[in-house]
Amino acid sequence: MKDHKITLEISETLFEQLSLLAEIKEESIEYLAIEIIAAKLPCLIQRESQLKQLLEAIKPDSIHSEIGL
Structure with missing residues (x-):
């Protein structure tokens, strides 16, 4: 796997x-930043x-029926 470098x-x-x-x-700060991102990313995705x-899944018709129009 190829590594990539980013600046934050x-x-x-x-x-x-x-x-x-x-x-x-x-x-290192860099290691911890990567560790935190890697731990949180799957949940966010x-x-x-x-x-x-x-x-x-929201369609215009379903919105109108929900608000009584």
Whole structure:
């Protein structure tokens, strides 16, 4: 698998929190950022996919019947 490099701009507060966690865990900030993204991403993909399916299921007729038009 090919690796890719990205550059992120994050707030000072978020950077400080990440730095603190890196210090506690004795890991690099970069490693922790990747670890956090990798842990959260599957859940976000699933949630967004489900939301997209729900939104695609809404038809104009169903909206009108829901609001009594």
